[in-house]
Amino acid sequence: MAFQLPELPYAKDALAPHISAETLEFHWGKHHRAYVNKTNEFVGAKPDLQGASLVEVVRAAKQGGENKLFNNSAQLWNHSFFWQCLSPEGQQPSGRLANLISDAFGGTEQLLQKLGDEAVNHFSNGWAWLVLDRDQLEITSLHDADTPLVHDGMVxxxxxxxxxxxxYIDYRNERPRFVTSVLSNIVNWDFVAQNLDGNGADRADQEGETARQPETTT
Known part of the structure; x- marks a missing residue:
């Protein structure tokens, strides 16, 4: 099966008013879908990637300097991961995650402030990330389609x-208001804690399409 647009883990209106159903109609339904379609198109022209998983495609594209394939496949993975980072139900970090946050930042409020600053001050397009490097939490940002999948020390x-x-639909050019609204209300801390096992890459992965074998007759 070719790569698919993954279903959202909630109804399209579930994140409102922080992210509207209209935004998800465009962001998930059109932008994300376009990355799926383009990735399938590029992979279809590369026999050596038949059967490769999405994560394998992203890494192979980066290593091989295939910029168009990398940009689309990385955005497919980034968005698939991003939707899972959000939840309509408010949560708070607990357990090991809370302890790591306290050790690295002094508390959740301080973490959110630093993560928010990273997101707001990131120039132009990209992603703000909370990653694990060994047993240390770190905050960073990556430009355009770049992704932790291709960087050592970024879980x-x-x-x-x-x-x-x-x-833009909900906040126009007010990125700071968007960042504050999301980080203060709809972070899926359970998903963040789950990813401490080091398997976050797999949670947005997909199996690749394997070429059909010709039928044999007897």
Missing amino acids: PLFTLDVWEHAY
């Missing part, structure tokens, strides 16, 4: 999309 825990299409 993905949480991301926030700061491309303008992520917020």
Whole structure:
């Protein structure tokens, strides 16, 4: 099966008023879908990637300097991960995650302030990330389609999309208001904590399409 647009883990209106159903209609239904379609188109022209998983495609494209394939496949993965980072139900970090946050930042409020600053001050398009490097939490941002999948020492825990299409319908050019609204209300901390196992990359992965074998007759 070719790569698919993954279903949202909630109804399209579930994140309102922080992210509207209209935004998700465009962001998920059109932008994300376009990355799926383009990735399938590029992979279809590369026999050596038949059967490769999405994560394998992203890494192979980066290593091989295939910029168009990388940009689309990485955005397919980034968005698939991003939707899971959000939840309509308010939560708070607990357990090991809360302890790591306290050790690295002094508390959740301080973490959110630093993550928000990273997201707001990131120039142009990209993503703000909370990652795990060994047993240390770190905050960073990556430009355009770049992704932790291709960087050593970046185990993905949480991301926030700061491309303008992520917020323009609801917030126009007010990225700071979008960042504050999302980080204060709809972070899926359970998903963030789950990713401490180091398997966050797999949670947005997909199996690739394997070429059909010709039928044999007897």
